[in-house]
Amino acid sequence: MNQRASNLLDEALGLVDEGTNPWTLSGRVLLIEDCVETSAAFLLHHLLKRALSTLSSNVVVFLALSQPFSHYDRVLRKLGCNLAAQKENKRLLFLDMLTSEFPDGGESGLVALYGKIEKVVSALIEENKKSITIIIDDLSLLEVAANGASNHVLDFLHYCHTLTSVFGCTLVALNHEDIYSSMEKPALILHLEYLADILMKTEPLATGLATDVHGQLTVLNKETWDGQGRSRNRIFNFHFRIKENGVEYFSPGSRA
Amino acid sequence: MATSATSKSRTSSFSRNLTAVPLSNMPGLKYGPNGTVFISSGIPDLDKILGGGFALGSLVMVMEDAEAPHHMLLLRNFMSQGLVHKQPLLYASPSKDPKGFLGTLPSPRSCKVDKDKSHDDDPEQEGLRIAWQYKKYFGEHQQTVDNTRDGKHEYCNDFDLRKPLERHFLSGQHIDCVSILHNSDLVALHDRCATFFTQFPRNDGSIASAGRIAIQSFCAPQCEYSNVEWHMLSFIRSLRSMIRSSNAVAVVTFPPSLLLPSVSKRWQHMADTLLSVRAIPDEDKELANLLTGYQDMVGLLNVHKVARFNTQVPVILDATTFSIKLQKRRFLVLECLNQAPIDSASGNSYGTSASCSSSSKTGTHLDF
Numbered sequence: 001m002n003q004r005a006s007n008l009l010d011e012a013l014g015l016v017d018e019g020t021n022p023w024t025l026s027g028r029v030l031l032i033e034d035c036v037e038t039s040a041a042f043l044l045h046h047l048l049k050r051a052l053s054t055l056s057s058n059v060v061v062f063l064a065l066s067q068p069f070s071h072y073d074r075v076l077r078k079l080g081c082n083l084a085a086q087k088e089n090k091r092l093l094f095l096d097m098l099t100s101e102f103p104d105g106g107e108s109g110l111v112a113l114y115g116k117i118e119k120v121v122s123a124l125i126e127e128n129k130k131s132i133t134i135i136i137d138d139l140s141l142l143e144v145a146a147n148g149a150s151n152h153v154l155d156f157l158h159y160c161h162t163l164t165s166v167f168g169c170t171l172v173a174l175n176h177e178d179i180y181s182s183m184e185k186p187a188l189i190l191h192l193e194y195l196a197d198i199l200m201k202t203e204p205l206a207t208g209l210a211t212d213v214h215g216q217l218t219v220l221n222k223e224t225w226d227g228q229g230r231s232r233n234r235i236f237n238f239h240f241r242i243k244e245n246g247v248e249y250f251s252p253g254s255r256a
Numbered sequence: 257m258a259t260s261a262t263s264k265s266r267t268s269s270f271s272r273n274l275t276a277v278p279l280s281n282m283p284g285l286k287y288g289p290n291g292t293v294f295i296s297s298g299i300p301d302l303d304k305i306l307g308g309g310f311a312l313g314s315l316v317m318v319m320e321d322a323e324a325p326h327h328m329l330l331l332r333n334f335m336s337q338g339l340v341h342k343q344p345l346l347y348a349s350p351s352k353d354p355k356g357f358l359g360t361l362p363s364p365r366s367c368k369v370d371k372d373k374s375h376d377d378d379p380e381q382e383g384l385r386i387a388w389q390y391k392k393y394f395g396e397h398q399q400t401v402d403n404t405r406d407g408k409h410e411y412c413n414d415f416d417l418r419k420p421l422e423r424h425f426l427s428g429q430h431i432d433c434v435s436i437l438h439n440s441d442l443v444a445l446h447d448r449c450a451t452f453f454t455q456f457p458r459n460d461g462s463i464a465s466a467g468r469i470a471i472q473s474f475c476a477p478q479c480e481y482s483n484v485e486w487h488m489l490s491f492i493r494s495l496r497s498m499i500r501s502s503n504a505v506a507v508v509t510f511p512p513s514l515l516l517p518s519v520s521k522r523w524q525h526m527a528d529t530l531l532s533v534r535a536i537p538d539e540d541k542e543l544a545n546l547l548t549g550y551q552d553m554v555g556l557l558n559v560h561k562v563a564r565f566n567t568q569v570p571v572i573l574d575a576t577t578f579s580i581k582l583q584k585r586r587f588l589v590l591e592c593l594n595q596a597p598i599d600s601a602s603g604n605s606y607g608t609s610a611s612c613s614s615s616s617k618t619g620t621h622l623d624f
Contacts, residue, residue: 144493147490148486182518242570
């Protein structure tokens with residue numbers, strides 16, 4: 001069932017060799033940025049699928065503010081992953097936050113939300129679940145839910161970040177970069193970009209729309225360890241084409 | 257004979273996998289791919305461009321141009337189409353008397369009027385098929401095949417903007433008009449929408465009816481709530497969430513020039529389908545040289561985003577900019593832009609998606 005063939009994206013993320021080192025993203029923060037022209041939702045779907053398809057002790061906590069469960073279920077089904085079954089096996093904790101409101105500045109609501117996540121995570125750790133992945137789709141809607149209290153959302157994210165260091169969770173968040181590009185000092189996105197270990201950004205092609213290339217993807221992977229034990233940043237840039245059952249990644253100009 | 261409201265849809269237990277097939281007993285609805293159901297926008301060309309129409313459960317946002325009221329054309333056709341199909345309508349506008357707007361809604365074209373000679377208006381061009389405009393003629397054939405011309409039971413009507421909608425369509429319990437002029441906050445409008453949605457809950461069963469919400473000029477400055485941007489964002493988010501679980505479509509128009517760029521971007525991200533309309537300056541010599549049929553154009557329509565439910569594959573259109581024309585000054589048509597043959601044309605063939613090669617000082621971003 002699992003597609004073992006690695007592609008350019010998995011390579012960039014360090015997700016190769018699924019058999020030996022299943023989930024190399026433990027303790028890492030992944031930030032996905034996109035824009036109106038090019039949505040990066042497909043990256044979330046890919047990571048969700050990968051997180052759920054490795055060793056059976058992998059659990060995903062999904063904070064959904066953007067789409068209802070039925071949407072993800074149908075999309076992932078075409079990618080070869082049955083979300084409904086994973087939900088029943090308690091490998092997927094799906095928090096439907098489409099209508100969640102955090103009134104009064106969002107502070108108490110977000111604190112409660114963090115408390116809930118932390119409780120779930122520590123309970124899972126005690127059950128010996130090695131890898132927990134927290135996915136947030138998407139952060140800009142969390143800001144709206146908090147009625148504009150970006151500071152509280154940032155605090156919430158900082159707390160979630162502690163989960164990566166304390167419990168080795170993986171934190172994946174999607175945000176729309178073009179919202180912040182006109183702001184002077186957008187703390188939310190700046191802090192996240194700083195904290196992120198892996199930055200993925202989708203953009204439209206400079207030449208405009210095309211039916212066979214849907215956009216370009218840049219992956220910045222900080223602190224990758226090469227053979228000699230040295231860490232270095234690596235930047236990858238490739239083009240992609242999204243299909244129902246997967247995404248093709250290829251070097252710019254080629255269609256490998 | 258009105259659409260038979262008593263008959264239920266087929267009680268088959270098999271999951272349907274039809275593409276763009278109309279429901280025979282509900283002409284106002286059409287099945288699309290991935291389990292979506294479409295209702296018509298009221299503009300045949302727009303339905304085609306969007307792959308069927310507006311998907312139920314989606315939020316359509318139209319970015320207005322402060323210099324031209326073209327968004328009203330879209331709204332009028334959308335509202336009229338819903339009334340012709342007896343789909344309940346909730347209309348909110350910043351005017352004091354929104355009901356008055358209903359009198360300006362267009363009526364469907366009467367069957368007697370000849371439709372198919374539309375593109376052959378110019379007798380000179382009939383015999384002369386210019387190669388670089390060939391796609392225009394292919395489109396004609398598709399049009400006459402797609403629509404079944406049997407009067408009332410069409411999925412999408414052609415609306416005659418010069419003829420007001422007949423009274424009997426406007427009577428009835430299913431039209432609700434709200435003025436948002438004096439609202440200091442959006443709670444009342446939110447509650448009206450929430451109540452409206454209860455009529456169309458989405459479950460896995462058959463669709464009894466579909467609803468339409470039209471909100472005009474949402475952040476208009478004369479409305480008191482308009483200076484609290486987070487409240488407006490919160491309303492849009494809430495509208496979007498509510499509509500996801502209901503069989504309705506909401507069309508919201510707004511002037512982005514009145515918003516902070518970051519707020520405008522947030523709205524654009526929240527839209528499932530995003531369109532923008534732009535005015536065409538009168539007597540712009542550069543544009544006149546650049547485009548054919550410039551004199552007949554009323555404005556431009558851009559398609560930025562098309563709703564995609566239950567799939568991750570984006571919709572890539574052949575072209576995203578269309579000219580808005582009024583055929584015979586009565587019928588709204590959208591046409592792809594045709595680049596006029598210029599001496600220095602560097603092979604920018606029709607239909608490619610590269611941006612316009614000649615420098616456009618007007619700054620309009622035309623995507624052929």
